[in-house]
Amino acid sequence: MNAADQPVTEADLHAYTDGVLAGADRERIEAWLRDNPEDAARIAEWQAQNAGIKAMFSGYEKSRPGDADMIGKPPTISPWSKRLAAVAATIAVFAAGTLAGHYGPALFEHPQLQLTAQETFPKEAQNAFLVYASEVRHPVEVFANEEAHLATWLGKRLAIANLKVPDLTSLNYHLVGGRLLPVDGKPGAMFMYENQTGERLTVLVGRNTANKTTSFRFASADSVETFYWIDGELGYAVTGEISREELRKVAEECYRQFPS
């Protein structure tokens, strides 16, 4: 049978578009397209789609620095458990550091850990703590009796949908309230907590432009301690004049409660 006599099907048109036809098959379709401009237009459209799709995704065919780690890491159940493991590992390091005393600062000064914004973040958290935690009558703008409003308002200013105010009652800290304040030049949120004895701590949430995710870091200035971490677009810092051990529990609790 003469190949030119076979009817051209839609499957043929797709095959022609995707370049899987060769020789006589290909010529047969080309002859058909000369006489059938509607099909020719369809194919042109499909070929344009193909070109657009290829242009859009071909650049992703690349290796990345972390690729070998992806292959080598032990299987985990979920991103959540990965993070918990990272936190646990970091805490172990800090525990060791605390035992060794002078080790903590040395770890903190490790240059590869730092980016400019990340360096200023714990400093900003400490400053906010020092300025506001000592305020007796006006430590916050919105007090805990308006907690729902506080969450909506700060959520709006930071552009975080469903911002949650961490609940630290399990650690015997109750919410005093919160305020808006600049963090790295952008609107940030500060929540303040107090325990029975009036000891205060603050939780700072700020936008993070670098958009990296880090493990927990620890910063210490005089007697003010800060645990901070960065989770995608947001940075968090927990600051207080309390023991590292106690502060770590607060940080873990906040980490658990903030959506990732």
Added chain:
Amino acid sequence: MKPPAPETFEGQILALLPSLRRYSRSLTRSDSDGEDLLQDCVEKVLARRAQWRGLNLRGWVLTIMTNLYRNQRRTIVRGNTVDIDGAIDVAAPEASTDPLERSRLEDALNGLSEDHRAVLMLVVIEGYTYQEVADMLDIPLGTVMSRLSRARQQLAEHMKSDNVITLRRPK
């Protein structure tokens, strides 16, 4: 850590990663979703290595990724964000491409169902024949053809020039 030797199973997966990354991104709506899918797929592949029959590793992995994607899309609700960390690493779109056209095409792709998108990408991006796609996804050849046809029709519909509305200021 030390990279695995090329002849090992891990080494072969590592060598496939760039093309797996391209496929995972072609299925998803953002760079971060693409990386998440890739990581989940690699974990699954490593856990299931005993099930590999020793032939066509890439096809086997792409099938696993496609199924993972189809299952996940029903549960994952994520913003259409591009994480900056990933974006630095990503090739800039071809300078010649009209960015508006590009984003319309992206919208059009995001409007496809998972099944249609997977078939389209396996054909267009990964260059598999229709029969190979049928085998990989364990569906009849006719289903591959109808999904491909439907996907292209839907994209064309979305890209039609009269879907672009020109804004005019009221006089």
